[in-house]
Amino acid sequence: MEKTYRRTDVMYLPALFLFAVFVIFPFFEGIRISFTNWNGFSQKFSYVGFSNFKRLALDENVRIAFTNTLIYGFGSTFFQQILGLSYALLLNMKFASRMVARTIIYLPVLISAVIMGYMWYYLVQYDGALNEIVVALGGSKQMWLGSRVSAVGTITTINVLQFVGVSMIIYLAGLQGIPGMYYEAAEIDGAGAWQRFVHITVPMLYPAFVTSITVNLIGGLKLFDAIMALTGGGPGYASHSLATLINSTYFGSQMAGYAAAIGLLLFVSILVFTVLLQLVFKKREVQY
């Protein structure tokens, strides 16, 4: 048995090596760079202490990006849970084409976020299909990505629609794990549909809630591809998330040190939100 465990440990080595090279090392290197004035491409730079972090605290564009990040994360997650649970409840019923419906709703998850972003871009651009519909209905062309509200709203909507399938699958699995006898017993006791949902379905789905919210929240907070495909973070700095602002600061403004500092802010934010989430959603599995 001991020999088997040692052989198994050896098989972890490639994964550990890759993890060290592509996650651990860049993480500590990023911390180091955040204390420099490196421009991202020169072989020369200097250490500048905490000046990047002082600047970060006062930078209005970082505040805008941080707010947008919260909208992309929490806003998307909120609507994904409502829609995802609704789809799961509907598609958990027995009807002829439910497998087809499940596949159609889940398919966008498999598409690259960049491709999804570009597909939607050609729909919502000024001369795109959406404005053609608006004009056909008697309205005038709109710049759907031309202001902060419309740009952030459009990006959030597209993110919700693309990844709602993830929530649906998680909730479907949760629903199918609820023993039918609880519903039968509740029906016998005279409980209505809403009472059965509130007192049986919701408590039993608690682990699924935690998983779905955690997965979607982290994905939303890290949103990058769709933003780059739709707006590039603009107009101006209006639709940047912290992730895209890091990209813009590094490559556009040539301030790699400052970009690394923003990266640390993103890391700490996601860590804090994830830990808070775990504390709020303490495991309360319902045992019958």
Add this chain to the structure above:
Amino acid sequence: MKRMAFLVAAGFLSAALVFASGSSEGTAPAKKGPVSITVAINPPPTEGSFKVMEEIAKAYNDSHPGVTVQVVNYARYEDTMKTKMAANDLPDLFATHGWSVMRYSEYLTPLNDQSWFSKINPTIKPVITDKNGKVFVLPFDMDVAGVAFNADVLKAAGVDYKTIKTWDDFKAACAKVKAIGKIPVHIGGNPKDDWTVGNFYDWTAPSYLITNDKANFRSQLKDGTFDWNNWAPVAKMLVDFRDAGYLNPDYTQGTWEDVGKKLGAGDVAFALYGNYVIGEAKRFNPAGHFGFMPVPAASKDDTPTLITGERITLGVWKDSPVKAEALKFLEFCAQPENVNKMATINGNPTGLVGPGYSSDLGDLAPYFKYVEGVRGFGYFDREYLPSGMWDSMCKTGTGLLSNTMTLDQAIAKMRNDYNSLRGK
């Protein structure tokens, strides 16, 4: 035995994962054989200048068996080049798009000893020479840029470009163009193409800040004492154009392709770009009539000017494993037929002068004649701003256009980035 097999399998897997992810780009061939040279340039493959570079490479390959020159373009050229510089792993030759001295010189080999060095056009030479007198690129052509226009639209609107000397004259012309239902100026404006807005600033800022010999901020911009409140008239001009209806109606979503397409189609009168925009317009309408005029002055006590600078330039990576061969290819590029071909496709004068060097300026010849003697100034952001502020110009410009930034916020951003990039 089984334990040994496991160890071997784990070791092989680790090695395979490490070496399979590598790229041999830029490494020297292990033994003598065909030489491969990579040339990276910034114009996309759809542009004429890329196609010309491919033709030059093909001609070289045909006449030099054993050497293969490959021309490539990166989708995000500047970002990719910055990553490659950080890794010190660059193409053998690459275009520097205006930044041969300020950004790329650390990685380029000086070319003062090349046979074509003495033929460099005196107009472009100061722009590509560093403070130690070193030149790092071969200039195929040079930007002699003003405000491009569709001559047919101006004629229909009753505008004579020769009467436009100041921005007030320009606005009056825009009003006439607008009156006939055409778009006076196509600015692009899409945040994903925000360089189109940065370009507007590169064209307009000099007239307010540097061209007037009697009142300018040339030294303040260079020594770091510039008061950024003086940026306000430049930024406000963009907003004024928008509010007057002189810009394309989709001014926050218009793309670079739209500029050429609509200029070519006769929907737009003016475009504030180099003459390469005329090349783009002609792709959509080869029979159209296009021209360019000097950039107007901000006031009557100044004169219109031109914008000069690098256009298509090639340098050699100083650590290229095939540097000798790369220099030979560069020598081939410097031949009159190749320089002329590139300059002609861009509608620009040649970057080298002397017997045999001349570009066919075609329909633009009368306009080049008209601007003879007009003062030229280098690209504003390249000469007067630290590297990295081009992005600030682009972003604050789109921010103002979309009302997601106020004038004060735009000025503050420019000031903060200027100070930060200067190390303050």
